[in-house]
Amino acid sequence: MPRALIAYVHFVDGMNRRIGRFAMYLLYVIMAIMVWSMVTKAFHIPALWTLEMAQFTLVAYFMLGAPWSLQTDVNVRMDLIYARFTHKGQALTDIFTVFCLMFYLGVMLYGAFDSTVYAFEMGERNPSAWRPVLWPLKSIITLAFGLMLLQSVAILIRDVATLRGEKI
Template sequence: MHFLIQCARWIDRVNEKIANAISWALMVAVLVCAGSALASYFFKLGSNAWYEIQWYLYGAMFLFTAPYTLRRNEHVRIDVITHRFSKRTQVWIDVFGFLLFLLPMAILIFYLSVPFALESIRNQEMSNNAGGLIVWPAKLMIPTGFLLLCLQGLSELIKRIGYLCGLVDASEFEKTVVTPEDEIAAIRDANLDKIKSIQSH
């Protein structure tokens, strides 16, 4: 069990690094969107490639940050009933939720999307739009994103079983940000760190 817990923590670190890296995609998407709009308005220049780049970036953000969202316990849930139960009962509900819903769904989508992506790669699929981009990188993001979600789901399952066995503290999987004020502060601090990083270079 200790080995599995170490594996779970390794998965957490990997998905956290991926999410931190892909968070820059939002800034790139905003710049591309603004640049495309300005070029179209002032110079009458436009290209479907610029629009498709934005779609790719938004797709990457959603697919590659979903595991990190699960890691932080920030996914949408309805706690009308479960918050009345003891912590152990809540953890058991999570265990059954991962086993019966999250993991089967993520594994199924991963399984179905692999041949979908491979076919696109094999055919070197291009966009149907004039001046569009190659399509297979976007399709490859689907199985990659869901593979990462499967791994994070396994990590969360291991940590909760570890908690039930008395080997893991609940702080390893409880909600990281509790209030909207904390959420805003966390976003602000992350953006300030990025600005400082840019200025240092």
């Protein structure tokens, strides 16, 4: 495999690993928000922002962790037939399915980008009592779809290397 492709795979894997490890700790942020919500409700001064902030943080946790889960191959797969294939057979199957994944991610990235631009231009806000702006959340979603697309290209490169009998 060309060195540039190997460098790309290592760069994307490293970046998604670091972002995924950061996202892993967002679970503690969600817990802190929910504890704060419980404390303020106990003193009869409930905060308006806690439920939505916990939901937004959960979206960031889920979306930023998705490229890392794609990288570590912990995504859901039907192993009834796939597990019986050789490594090259699995790589060939993965090459077919990764193109389907890349098409899907491309459509989702296009929609997320369009929605993010709209949120910036219109100053879109969530229709609630707190009324937070939505562009930060939509930007995170757009970033996550972009990272998943980059990771799927890295998976494609790795599978092609497996078919060639190489290891990345």
